Amino acid sequence: MKQTWRWFGPRDLVSIDDICQAGAQGVVSALHHIPSGAVWTPAEITKRQAEIATMKDGTASGLKWDVVESLPVSEAIKKQEGPWRDHIETYKQSLRHLAAAGIDIVCYNFMPVLDWTRTHLNWRLPNGATCMRFDLTDFVAFDRYILARPGADEGYDAGLLAQAEERFASMDDARREQLTRTVAFGLPGSVEKLTLDDLRGLLASYAGISGEQLRQNLIDFLAEVVPVAREVGIRMCCHPDDPPFELLGLPRIMSTEDDYRRIIEAVDLPENGITLCSGSLGVRAENDLPGMMKRLGHRVHFIHLRNTLRETEGLPCSFHEADHLGGDTNMVDLIEAILAEETARKAAGRSDWNIPFRPDHGHDILDDLNRQGQPGYPAIGRLKGLAELRGIMTALMARPNGKPAA
Incomplete structure (x- = not known):
């Protein structure tokens, strides 16, 4: 190896x-x-x-x-x-x-x-280290309330949607902005930085x-x-x-x-x-x-x-x-x-x-x-x-x- x-x-x-x-x-x-x-x-x-x-x-x-x-x-x-x-x-x-x-x-x-x-790009672990994380509730909150994707409710059960609604309501503006940047604004090493409108357009282009x-x-x-x-x-x-x-x-x-x-x-x-x-x-x-x-x-x-x-x-x-x-x-x-x-x-x-x-x-x-x-x-x-x-x-x-x- x-x-x-x-x-x-x-x-x-x-x-x-x-x-x-x-x-x-x-x-x-x-x-x-x-x-x-x-x-x-x-x-x-x-x-x-x-x-x-x-x-x-x-x-x-x-x-x-x-x-x-x-x-x-x-x-x-x-x-x-x-x-x-x-x-x-x-x-x-x-x-x-x-x-x-x-x-x-x-x-x-x-x-x-x-x-x-x-x-999350720097989620804190119990020992003080940080790591990357995918929180499904946060992601659904982003999908439904920040991106506001048409049909976002489809594919998520009622319990998860309710948790996402509560999670989004608890976020302050800083966390909402951080979540948006983390999910939608491109990748490490990439020159292709995405705005929300860019992301919406790209998603629409895959609709069919x-x-x-x-x-x-x-x-x-x-x-x-x-x-x-x-x-x-x-x-x-x-x-x-x-x-x-x-x-x-x-x-x-x-x-x-x-x-x-x-x-x-x-x-x-x-x-x-x-x-x-x-x-x-x-x-x-x-x-x-x-x-x-x-x-x-x-x-x-x-x-x-x-x-x-x-x-x-x-x-x-x-x-x-x-x-x-x-x-x-x-x-x-x-x-x-x-x-x-x-x-x-x-x-x-x-x-x-x-x-x-x-x-x-x-x-x-x-x-x-x-x-x-x-x-x-x-x-x-x-x-x-x-x-x-x-x-x-x-x-x-x-x-x-x-x-x-x-």
Whole structure:
């Protein structure tokens, strides 16, 4: 398991020097300043590679850009509207440029409008640390009273609607504004900042698109770009929905094991693969993460290891980011399954046997609380998670013959 670290570029408050000191073996990054639908040029790719390769004092970091996360898929492609065919050609060109630069793993997602959604970015835990959280009642209050989405009442039961009404009434103006910014105003690393009117317009543009239609649009996209990825030696891997259930009336098509199976069978090439995110998928109790790794591991090209703790039953539900070893996913069993897949790949002579993973998200602890960096991406909190994951890996690999149990 290759230990990597997500870096948002020169503006990231966690520096390349910090990543070196954390002991990471590679970097996961993206050209966040380039909007969806635009080409990633060789010059911009080379510039980012040079930034990753160099420490503050000019010495070599020993790190390289191993995984792209993400090469964004435009809303036009997802809806098959407007310049979507041009955007697909641009996507292919970006893949060719990345391959020419020696980068061979590209993560992407197919979530409409919002890449991930939370209601709190710094929810206080009992020990004083903070984490990201999705509070279902707060979200329904946002949907119904702040966004005022037509049909917002549909899909929520009467009890939840009553709780949301009471919750909204108890919020002061500051909390309402904070909730709005958290849900609707874009993502860390993104250049696409959304206003409420922008969000309403985007939601309206998906009004006639069902889950099955969105899935077919994804299959059409993959049928175009995966052959190019195969030609140039790139492995593509789709990130799951976050959270893995319907929000704001938008379809969700990458939330379960069956969702992934349908996509990889529809475009059945090895380069059409999976980003196994234990945090996103783990929000659904039905998702057996170790089992998914055992059954679909041959198509897993990239892994996010984080943990979430469900606070309510059913779907949708409330949850928060837990300690890496403290949530609903059995991380020991999952890492054991990953190591078993790597052993099988190595025995089969696969060159991609060493699967890159990164410690995803983390609690803000210690000096993280003063840095106020990218939500979910603190320096010390992620280092704590990486250290815990390393401990599991080391213990499992210390078994006889250095192999995990079958």
